[in-house]
Amino acid sequence: MRIFSGIQPTGRKHLGNYIGAIRQYVEGQDRGDPAIFCIVDLHAITVSYEPAVLRERVYDTTAILLAAGLDPERCILFRQGDVHEHTELCWLLSSVTAIGELNRMHQFRDKSLAQRELVSSGLLFYPVLQAADVLAYKAQEVPVGEDQREHLELMRDVARRFNSRFAPEDGEILVVPEHRIPEVGARIMDLQEPTRKMSTTGGTPEGTVYVLDEPKAIEKKFKRAVTDSGNEIVKDPEKPGVSNLIDILAAARGTTPAAVEEEMRTARGYGDLKVAAADAVRDMLSPVRERYEELRGDEEALETALETGAEKARAIAAQTLAEVRDAMGVGPRR
Structure with a gap:
């Protein structure tokens, strides 16, 4: 079974991230063939950010994942921006994604309200890039938290719509993925406001437990x-x-x-x-x-791990992208 999941680059990972995602990654790396995990720096630029901080946070997140038990010898761990196939596939998949579906995404509505200066088009297209992240690897399983269920359903619809439009009658090009949501702890709530999800950005400081807390x-x-x-x-x-x-x-x-x-x-x-x-x-x-x-201080080792993972990821994603381009009539015939 091929497993894929992505995680936002921030060192401020909280208890909900750990239980709902990171621990699932560690448990899945021996079930996956392969298990592929991506630090999604391209998703991070859909909201206001500082470039230098983004790079530091990628290393923070890499160190946390490795500290939690991810082993680059047993899984593929890479930085999204290093594999350009994600962005090209996103554009190609936009042709089978309805704008109305994107407008109805809860996270788009919530995050766009917080962007007072500029609501970026990237925020609207976030779920399409997320679909490309997963579909590029023909993953059958996607470990996610409960809050990502809506995006997972969209990427399933995108895959079906693409196959219906472009795949041969006797087969499929893109795999329709299934989610894997933990039975216990799928939605960890804020300790001070237990009717709200624990969050790095929207939670209370006293109610958010961080992975790196003393x-x-x-x-x-x-x-x-x-x-x-x-x-x-x-x-x-x-x-x-x-x-x-x-x-x-x-x-x-x-x-x-x-x-x-x-x-x-x-x-x-x-x-x-x-x-x-x-x-x-x-x-x-x-x-x-x-x-x-122990790990965070050696940025050279962290970078090497990400680059090695990107090479492995690129080999898989490039094959899928070539199939998609050929089926859509983009570029020369294979």
Whole structure:
């Protein structure tokens, strides 16, 4: 099975990124044939940014992924901007993508409201480039968080529409991918505002747990986590704060929310749940933070890993692009 997923370049990865995406990458690198992971610097330029900061954040993200357990010998890890096939395929796929579909994307509507000076066309085309990222590698599986489900459905529609229009009757050119969303922890919420997703940009500083947080910072944030009325520790739509803590604890331990509820039947109150969640998250993230410190200082090694991965990625993407160009009548006949 071929696996592909992309991740935004920022060193400020939070707990939701780790549980919903990064940990899935590590678990998938031995299932994938190959498993391909991309740091999407081209997506990052659709909003306001500083060029020098972007380059630093690519290295930050690379170091975090390697610290979490990604091994360039067991997967393909590369920087999106190094493989030009992504942008050409994006343009070709735009011919089978409806503008109305892009206008209806929730992330476009939300992010465009925040761009007061300029709403870039790149923000609108973000899902088309995202489709090209995945379809270039004919990936069957895409590990994503719950918030990317809408974009995944769009790329599935794009692949079907392309095949219907350009593929031979007895086959397909582009693979229609399936999502892989974790059963536990697919949507980690802000500890201070548990009705909102944990976020680097839109969350609260006290409610966002970062992968690189020191242990005492993690403990402090969980200690101050907002809970709910009553004292029963159960998952319930009416108890978003407690439900979020149960999900986090279950995900960090690799167990189920039901098992956490059973364990917490003898708890003295929400304080015990907060302590247990903090301990589990600290134990899960501390090795990553320590390994990151070792890796981040060697930018030459990080760059070498990305360049090597790009060569491997380019060999796959170039073949798909050639097939797409030929089917669409672009350029000389193969």
